[in-house]
Amino acid sequence: MLKHGRAGVPMEVMGLMLGEFVDEFTIHVFDVFAMPQSGTGVSVEAVDDVFQTKMMDMLRQTGRDQMVVGWYHSHPGFGCWLSSVDVNTQQSFEQLNKRAVAVVIDPIQSVKGKVVIDAFRTIDTTTLMMGQEPRQSTSNVGHLNKPSIQALIHGLNRHYYSLNIDYHKTSYETNMLLNLHKKNWQSGLKLIDYDHKECENLQNTQQMVKIAKLYHQRVQEEKELTEDQLKTRYVGKQDPKKHLSIPSSSFLHAMTNPLSKRRKLDSNTTESSINRKLLDFDFEKICSITLNSNNIYCCLKCGKFFNGRSISSPAYNHSIVNPGHSIYLNLSSHKVYELPEDKQWDNANSIQDIIEYLDPKYTxxxxxxxxxxxxxxxxxxxxxxxxxxxxxxxxxxxxxxxxxxxxxxxxxxxxxxxxxxxxxxxxxxxxxxxxxxxxxxxxxxxxxxxxxxxxxxxxxxxxxxxxxxxxxxxxxxxxxxxxxxxxxxxxxxxxxxSSELSDALQGRIKISTIPIVSQEIDSRIEYTTIENKAKEVISKFWMNSYLHVDLQDLLQKYNGVKQTQVGSKEVKTYTLLDPLPPYLIISYEKSDDKRSCVVKFNPDSLDMGRYLYPVKDDIKYRLVSTIKKDDSNWAISLRMNNDSWVSIKDLEVKSQSQELLFLDDNYIQVWQMI
Missing domain, CATH: 3.90.70.10 (Cysteine proteinases)
Structure with a gap:
C-alpha cells in the first residue's frame, strides 16, 4: 500500500485488500492489489467492477482463494481520515459485508522506518437515532490513540470510528521501510538536463578560438615588428602566445576531472528542518547561551550553537521554544539527534555534505x-x-x-x-x-x-x-x-x-664575523679588519632578507666573498651551505619612508647554485607565491598549475599577468626548486 501510494504522489490512489475474517473482532489481511483509478478524490464510482471481477478470477486460478475484506486509498500529505466521499465508498463496501474496513495511508508523512496508517469503519446512524447504543467491547491495545484534529473535524467518532492496526513486518518489508528516503532505482535511468553545460562548453570553445586567432596574429607580428617594438607591444595586455594554454587546460581539467561538478541536493533528503544557507562552522564552536565549549550541538535550522541535549539544556529549550528546530548535529562526534525526543536521527546520510563542510577529510x-x-x-x-x-x-x-x-x-x-x-x-x-x-x-x-x-x-x-x-x-x-x-x-x-616545515623551508648558512678597528688619519676615519680573530658560525634560517634592487645583485650578499658591515666594530660574510631547501622564502626589507621600490626578477628561473658553498650548477628555483602591499592592505599572488597567476586580496580573487608581477610592491616571496 505504501509503495503504491508513493508512486501515485501527488494523486490519490486506491486498491482492494485480500484476507479473511478470523473472528468477530479480527480481520487478517494477506495481500492487496491496486485498482487502475487515481485522482484528487477517489469515489465509489471509481471502483471498476469489471477489473475487480477479472482480478479475483485470476487469483483463484493461481490458488489464491482469499476474499475481499476491504479497500484502501492514499492521502498524500494530509493525514489519515475519511472524507464524505470516502464514507460513501465505505458504506457501499459494508453493504456487501458488514465487517469490511477502509484503510487510509499517508505516503508523504511516512518517513524512514515509520508508516502513517489508520483503519476505519462507519457508525450506523439509524441505530443511534432509535436510541440504541452500538455494541461495545473492551480494548486489549493497552493505550489510547489520540486522533488528529483533522480527523475529528471530518467526522471521526460521529460518522466512523478507528480500528487498531497490528502489522508484522518481514525482513524484506523492514528493509524497504528503512530505505524509503532513497531514490527509486528507476530514477537512475532518467536523463539529466545538461543545457547549462552545453552553454559553458560553447563559451569556453569560443574563448579558445578567439585566443587562437590572436596567437596567429602574434606570430605574424614577430615577422613584421622590431625586437624593441615586440617588448612593449603587450605591456599591460594579455599576451596570446603565453596565455593560449590557460583556457584550454582549464576546460580540459573541468571535462576530465570526475569530481568537478555542481552541487545537487536530493529533494527527498532536504528536510524542512534544515537550512544549509544559515550554517557557518568557521567561527568559535561555543554555546550561544552559556559560552560553554563542551558537548556543542548545532541547530541545522538556524545554525546556532547550543550546549548539551538533556532536559533543561540550551539545545533542548531551543527545540521547545522554536517548533521545527528539531535536528541537531554534534560538532565533535558528528552524530545527529532529534530534539526534544532525544533520539538519534535515522536519516543522517542525507546531511553528509554538511559533515564534509564541517570537517573535511582527505585521502x-x-x-x-x-x-x-x-x-x-x-x-x-x-x-x-x-x-x-x-x-x-x-x-x-x-x-x-x-x-x-x-x-x-x-x-x-x-x-x-x-x-x-x-x-x-x-x-x-x-x-x-x-x-x-x-x-x-x-x-x-x-x-x-x-x-x-x-x-x-x-x-x-x-x-x-x-x-x-x-x-x-x-x-x-x-x-x-x-x-x-x-x-x-x-x-x-x-x-x-626536524619537521615537515623545516624539511621544506629551512636551510643552513655560514656566517663569518671579522672584528674591525677604527683610527683617524688626516681627518679621515679608516677601518682595519683583524683577520686572525675571525669567527665562523653555522646556523639555520627560515628566510633570507634583502634591501631593494635587482634580485640577482641582492643575492651577492650570500656568495661568501662580499663583506657586509654590521655596526662599527665588525663585518660579516654570508655563505649558503648545500643542500638548499626545496622551498626558499625571500623577504625584502622596507625602508623607513615605506616608499615602493621595484625589484627585478624572472619568476620562471632563479639560479641559486652560484651562491652555494661549494658552487653548483643548475640549481634553479621558480616563483610560486609573493606577498605584496596593495592600497594599504596586504594581498598575495599565487601561481596555479597551468602557470597562470591569480591575485587574492581578502575576498577578492582575480587573475594577474605574470609579466607585471615585478611592478607590485613585493614583500615576501616563496621560490620552489625545479
Whole structure:
C-alpha cells in the first residue's frame, strides 16, 4: 500500500485488500492489489467492477482463494481520515459485508522506518437515532490513540470510528521501510538536463578560438615588428602566445576531472528542518547561551550553537521554544539527534555534505586531484584552494601568510592528512590544519572561508601579540613567529630533530664575523679588519632578507666573498651551505619612508647554485607565491598549475599577468626548486 501510494504522489490512489475474517473482532489481511483509478478524490464510482471481477478470477486460478475484506486509498500529505466521499465508498463496501474496513495511508508523512496508517469503519446512524447504543467491547491495545484534529473535524467518532492496526513486518518489508528516503532505482535511468553545460562548453570553445586567432596574429607580428617594438607591444595586455594554454587546460581539467561538478541536493533528503544557507562552522564552536565549549550541538535550522541535549539544556529549550528546530548535529562526534525526543536521527546520510563542510577529510587520491573546480550552494563556481579569506577587522596580514603556507605543496599535503582527533597534537597545528582543509575543500557552502577560529588560537598562544585587529603587524613578523611555533610543537610531539616545515623551508648558512678597528688619519676615519680573530658560525634560517634592487645583485650578499658591515666594530660574510631547501622564502626589507621600490626578477628561473658553498650548477628555483602591499592592505599572488597567476586580496580573487608581477610592491616571496 505504501509503495503504491508513493508512486501515485501527488494523486490519490486506491486498491482492494485480500484476507479473511478470523473472528468477530479480527480481520487478517494477506495481500492487496491496486485498482487502475487515481485522482484528487477517489469515489465509489471509481471502483471498476469489471477489473475487480477479472482480478479475483485470476487469483483463484493461481490458488489464491482469499476474499475481499476491504479497500484502501492514499492521502498524500494530509493525514489519515475519511472524507464524505470516502464514507460513501465505505458504506457501499459494508453493504456487501458488514465487517469490511477502509484503510487510509499517508505516503508523504511516512518517513524512514515509520508508516502513517489508520483503519476505519462507519457508525450506523439509524441505530443511534432509535436510541440504541452500538455494541461495545473492551480494548486489549493497552493505550489510547489520540486522533488528529483533522480527523475529528471530518467526522471521526460521529460518522466512523478507528480500528487498531497490528502489522508484522518481514525482513524484506523492514528493509524497504528503512530505505524509503532513497531514490527509486528507476530514477537512475532518467536523463539529466545538461543545457547549462552545453552553454559553458560553447563559451569556453569560443574563448579558445578567439585566443587562437590572436596567437596567429602574434606570430605574424614577430615577422613584421622590431625586437624593441615586440617588448612593449603587450605591456599591460594579455599576451596570446603565453596565455593560449590557460583556457584550454582549464576546460580540459573541468571535462576530465570526475569530481568537478555542481552541487545537487536530493529533494527527498532536504528536510524542512534544515537550512544549509544559515550554517557557518568557521567561527568559535561555543554555546550561544552559556559560552560553554563542551558537548556543542548545532541547530541545522538556524545554525546556532547550543550546549548539551538533556532536559533543561540550551539545545533542548531551543527545540521547545522554536517548533521545527528539531535536528541537531554534534560538532565533535558528528552524530545527529532529534530534539526534544532525544533520539538519534535515522536519516543522517542525507546531511553528509554538511559533515564534509564541517570537517573535511582527505585521502592521498583526493590530494592528487587538486586543484579542481567546485560549486557552492548558490551554484557559484570556484577553484578549490584559490578562494578568499575574510578580513574580519585588520587580519589581512595573517590571511596572506595562511595562503602562503597553504600553497607550499609538502606543507599543504601534511596538513590535509593531519589527524585532528589526535589528543597529542598541539592546538595551533590542529587549528591550522582545519583551516587549510577548508581552503582546499570542494564542499564549501560559500566560496570563501573565515579564519576566525585559527586567529583566536593564535591570539591566545602569542599572548595577544597577533590579533584580529593587527593593523600595524607585518606578515614577516607573523610568518617568523608562526613557523617557529609550529615547528617547535611538531618536533616536541614527534621527539624528532626536524619537521615537515623545516624539511621544506629551512636551510643552513655560514656566517663569518671579522672584528674591525677604527683610527683617524688626516681627518679621515679608516677601518682595519683583524683577520686572525675571525669567527665562523653555522646556523639555520627560515628566510633570507634583502634591501631593494635587482634580485640577482641582492643575492651577492650570500656568495661568501662580499663583506657586509654590521655596526662599527665588525663585518660579516654570508655563505649558503648545500643542500638548499626545496622551498626558499625571500623577504625584502622596507625602508623607513615605506616608499615602493621595484625589484627585478624572472619568476620562471632563479639560479641559486652560484651562491652555494661549494658552487653548483643548475640549481634553479621558480616563483610560486609573493606577498605584496596593495592600497594599504596586504594581498598575495599565487601561481596555479597551468602557470597562470591569480591575485587574492581578502575576498577578492582575480587573475594577474605574470609579466607585471615585478611592478607590485613585493614583500615576501616563496621560490620552489625545479
Amino acid at each position: 592521498k587520491r583526493d590530494i592528487e586531484l587538486l586543484p579542481r573546480i567546485s560549486f557552492d550552494l548558490n551554484d557559484k563556481k570556484y577553484l578549490v584552494g584559490y578562494i578568499g579569506l575574510n578580513n574580519i577587522k585588520h587580519n589581512d596580514y595573517a590571511n596572506v601568510v595562511i595562503h602562503l603556507l597553504a600553497h607550499i605543496q609538502p606543507i599543504r599535503d601534511f596538513y590535509l592528512l593531519f589527524d585532528n582527533n589526535d589528543s597529542m597534537a598541539s592546538p595551533l597545528n590542529n587549528k591550522l590544519s582545519l583551516l587549510i582543509k577548508k581552503v582546499w575543500s570542494p564542499h564549501l557552502f560559500k566560496s570563501h572561508v573565515a579564519p576566525y577560529e585559527f586567529l583566536n588560537c593564535v591570539s591566545e598562544i602569542s599572548k595577544k601579540k597577533f590579533t584580529i585587529d593587527g593593523k600595524s603587524i607585518s606578515p614577516k613578523m607573523f610568518l617568523t613567529w608562526l613557523l617557529n611555533s609550529l615547528h617547535s610543537q611538531l618536533i616536541k610531539k614527534e621527539r624528532a630533530k
